[in-house]
Amino acid sequence: MTPDSVAKIDVISSGNAVTDLKRHFEVDAISIDKIRVERPFGAAAHSMELSRNGLISVDDSYQEVASDFLLDLLMNQYMAPSGSRRRL
Structure with missing residues (x-):
């Protein structure tokens, strides 16, 4: 906002909240403190x-499912050619 103030907002989205944020704010101005995903591994209630x-x-x-998912994600990132690596 200004050098003297900061805005903290919660974004609740049924799609990609980061895409929505980037559409409305400068990319450099965004700092994400926490992400919560409901039902990332199926239909049963979990987060x-x-x-x-x-x-x-x-x-x-x-x-166990989350651990395997994150290890696979990190290994894929690590093994990708340096020019094609995306920031997680």
Whole structure:
């Protein structure tokens, strides 16, 4: 907003909230503190939350699924040619 003030907002989206944010704000001005995804691994009620400091919270019954998902994602990122790596 200004050098003296900051706005903190919650974005609730049934689609891609980051895309919506980028449409309405300058990309450099966005700092995401936390992302919460409802039902990332199927229809049963569960959620996963990722924090800016690297903390990942997931319901106990989905801990193994979330761990495998994140390891696969990180390995794919690591193995990608350096020119095609995207920032996570």
